[in-house]
Amino acid sequence: MRLILDTIDENLIVKFKGELDHHTTEEARNKIDMWYFEKRKKNIIFDLRELNFMDSSGIGLIMGRYKTCKENGGEVFIVSSSSNIERILRMSGIYKIISVYPTVDSILENSLEG
Amino acid sequence: MRLILDTIDENLIVKFKGELDHHTTEEARNKIDMWYFEKRKKNIIFDLRELNFMDSSGIGLIMGRYKTCKENGGEVFIVSSSSNIERILRMSGIYKIISVYPTVDSILENSLEG
Amino acid sequence: MKNKNYMKLEFASKSTNEAFARVVVAAFASQLDPTIEEISDIKTAVSEAVTNSIIHGYENVEGMVTIESRIVDNEIEIIIKDEGKGIDDLEKALEPFYTSKPELERSGMGFTVMETFMDKLEVVSELEKGTKVRMIKKFKSLPNKE
Amino acid sequence: MKNKNYMKLEFASKSTNEAFARVVVAAFASQLDPTIEEISDIKTAVSEAVTNSIIHGYENVEGMVTIESRIVDNEIEIIIKDEGKGIDDLEKALEPFYTSKPELERSGMGFTVMETFMDKLEVVSELEKGTKVRMIKKFKSLPNKE
Ligand SMILES: Nc1ncnc2c1ncn2[C@@H]1O[C@H](COP(=O)(O)OP(=O)(O)O)[C@@H](O)[C@H]1O
Ligand SMILES: Nc1ncnc2c1ncn2[C@@H]1O[C@H](COP(=O)(O)OP(=O)(O)O)[C@@H](O)[C@H]1O
Numbered sequence: 001m002r003l004i005l006d007t008i009d010e011n012l013i014v015k016f017k018g019e020l021d022h023h024t025t026e027e028a029r030n031k032i033d034m035w036y037f038e039k040r041k042k043n044i045i046f047d048l049r050e051l052n053f054m055d056s057s058g059i060g061l062i063m064g065r066y067k068t069c070k071e072n073g074g075e076v077f078i079v080s081s082s083s084n085i086e087r088i089l090r091m092s093g094i095y096k097i098i099s100v101y102p103t104v105d106s107i108l109e110n111s112l113e114g
Numbered sequence: 115m116r117l118i119l120d121t122i123d124e125n126l127i128v129k130f131k132g133e134l135d136h137h138t139t140e141e142a143r144n145k146i147d148m149w150y151f152e153k154r155k156k157n158i159i160f161d162l163r164e165l166n167f168m169d170s171s172g173i174g175l176i177m178g179r180y181k182t183c184k185e186n187g188g189e190v191f192i193v194s195s196s197s198n199i200e201r202i203l204r205m206s207g208i209y210k211i212i213s214v215y216p217t218v219d220s221i222l223e224n225s226l227e228g
Numbered sequence: 229m230k231n232k233n234y235m236k237l238e239f240a241s242k243s244t245n246e247a248f249a250r251v252v253v254a255a256f257a258s259q260l261d262p263t264i265e266e267i268s269d270i271k272t273a274v275s276e277a278v279t280n281s282i283i284h285g286y287e288n289v290e291g292m293v294t295i296e297s298r299i300v301d302n303e304i305e306i307i308i309k310d311e312g313k314g315i316d317d318l319e320k321a322l323e324p325f326y327t328s329k330p331e332l333e334r335s336g337m338g339f340t341v342m343e344t345f346m347d348k349l350e351v352v353s354e355l356e357k358g359t360k361v362r363m364i365k366k367f368k369s370l371p372n373k374e
Numbered sequence: 375m376k377n378k379n380y381m382k383l384e385f386a387s388k389s390t391n392e393a394f395a396r397v398v399v400a401a402f403a404s405q406l407d408p409t410i411e412e413i414s415d416i417k418t419a420v421s422e423a424v425t426n427s428i429i430h431g432y433e434n435v436e437g438m439v440t441i442e443s444r445i446v447d448n449e450i451e452i453i454i455k456d457e458g459k460g461i462d463d464l465e466k467a468l469e470p471f472y473t474s475k476p477e478l479e480r481s482g483m484g485f486t487v488m489e490t491f492m493d494k495l496e497v498v499s500e501l502e503k504g505t506k507v508r509m510i511k512k513f514k515s516l517p518n519k520e
Contacts, residue, residue, distance in 0.1 A: 019247060019250075021246050021247065021250075021275050021279065022243055022246055022275075022279040022282070022283065023243035023244055023246050023247065025333075026243065029333070053250070053268070053271060053272075053275075054272075055272050055275040055276055055279070055341065056276060056334075056335045056337040056338050056341050057279065057334075057335075059335040059337055060332075060333040060334050060335040061333060063333070063335060064333040083265075084264075084265065084268040084272075088272065088341065091337070091340070091341065091344055092335065092337050133393060133396075135392050135393065135396075135421050135425065136389055136392055136421075136425040136428070136429065137389035137390055137392050137393065139479075140389065143479070167396070167414070167417060167418070167421075168418075169418050169421040169422055169425070169487065170422060170480075170481045170483040170484050170487050171425060171480075171481075173481040173483055174478075174479040174480050174481040175479060177479070177481060178479040197411070198410075198411065198414040202418065202487065205483070205486070205487065205490055206481065206483050232386075233385075233386055233388060233390070233391070234385065234386045235383065235384065235385040235386070235391075235394070236383070236384040236385075237381065237382070237383045237384075237398075238381065238382040238383075239379075239380065239381040239382070240378075240379055240380045240381070242379060244379070244405055245379070245381075248381070248401050248402055248405075251397070251398075251401040252383070252397075252398050252401065255394050255397040255398065255401075256394055259390055259394075
């Protein structure tokens with residue numbers, strides 16, 4: 001799994017490539033939190049488009065960041081397009097609280113307008 | 115493994131794609147021999163460029179066809195470029211009796227001239 | 229003719245082996261000519277069960293995880309076993325969103341994923357003895373001829 | 375810290391499982407960050423030993439083939455075992471080009487391939503009991519950290 005971190009305005013953009021499971025979430029979690037706090041960001045955008053596997057450990061990771069962001073007055077967004085990842089996201093009920101977008105730009109535009 | 119058979123003049127061209135092991139040589143052997151005899155060909159050209167795995171079963175298959183061709187006054191040629199396949203071919207000593215070429219055309223030109 | 233095959237894999241309960249276990253089961257199942265979705269279902273279910281053995285069964289102490297798999301015609305049976313601490317209240321464990329390890333950010337969705345992605349799920353567990361998860365999936369495709 | 379891992383795989387001695395065995399060992403070895411050539415060496419050696427168990431050990435009667443593998447630091451040990459008919463004259467069997475099955479177009483190169491592609495090869499065999507091949511390869515790369 002490769003983790004690519006980037007920031008735009010008050011957003012931390014977290015891009016995963018490869019497979020997100022229990023082993024790789026453990027590696028990703030600390031890095032994400034470090035960037036979030038050190039760079040004082042508000043929102044986290046998870047870009048899952050280049051992920052070709054995710055199990056419920058990924059759900060746990062996203063839900064954990066969701067709590068952190070809420071506590072800091074921020075929000076979590078998901079960018080996704082793969083049907084396999086979509087299925088587990090939908091199953092988990094995560095879409096009831098987190099919105100999904102087709103691209104990172106569509107989120108940034110939205111939050112500028114809002 | 116995919117086996118693609120073709121004929122040009124008195125040559126049977128045998129192209130493998132994928133992995134050539136004991137299991138897949140068993141499948142290939144009968145088809146190759148059927149074409150060779152039914153279409154009354156003299157030479158066999160093995161195109162190994164799209165093979166990404168071969169073990170000593172492949173050596174056995176080529177040596178077997180070498181005998182058949184010799185018995186019928188023909189020859190066997192190898193087209194190869196992958197370094198992994200090259201290593202096992204070289205190790206087996208097969209190059210002492212069978213010539214290797216970079217392309218099928220270079221064999222056809224050669225045999226036209228000869 | 230019946231399409232039959234069998235394999236059994238044991239490995240150390242290290243989290244690096246979660247990906248390894250998925251690859252092995254996917255490679256074994258590939259002889260059934262599965263769709264991309266069917267392979268993804270199996271990989272996800274196996275990942276959930278193996279992860280559970282590693283983090284809940286052995287709680288990161290090293291033990292052995294066993295995967296047994298049988299193919300008969302177009303059906304695959306997968307049994308994932310550990311000799312870890314076992315499950316106290318199985319009914320509660322099977323509930324969606326229940327997890328005994330919220331501090332590890334577990335979602336409590338593991339068993340729900342296995343149930344949804346496979347056609348059948350059976351769990352047997354005994355405290356201090358271990359846990360055995362048996363899953364079955366029927367593939368739509370016809371099996372490969374030998 | 376030492377990089378250590380262990381796995382054991384058993385499977386039915388069907389020729390379709392030759393490819394499966396290669397994938398499993400390659401996936402297990404991949405944690406050592408091998409080069410393409412190192413992975414190819416291991417796959418070829420495993421393919422030779424597994425094929426031998428299937429065609430010479432069990433002579434196409436169905437039995438079980440076992441692969442055990444251990445990783446310690448940047449070294450992989452692979453043991454491939456059958457409970458088949460065993461080898462009568464081991465010295466002759468190890469000679470390049472010797473095969474007891476020329477009618478199956480075997481090249482007699484199996485053991486030579488294993489010896490060349492791995493760093494160490496040991497064969498133990500007992501008539502009517504079976505054959506055990508032990509191979510070791512040292513990888514050039516440094517092991518992955520956990
Ligand atoms: N192999 C196991 N050994 C011991 N306990 C287990 C095992 N598998 C599951 N459990 C228990 O069942 C609960 C629910 O499992 P699951 O639905 O996979 O959710 P999660 O893994 O996210 O906690 C776990 O939190 C754990 O208490
Ligand atoms: N697992 C085994 N069980 C019984 N006999 C074996 C086994 N492996 C090898 N042999 C014997 O050793 C011989 C040489 O093996 P090898 O060098 O691999 O060549 P090949 O497989 O091409 O015959 C075989 O022909 C066979 O007689």
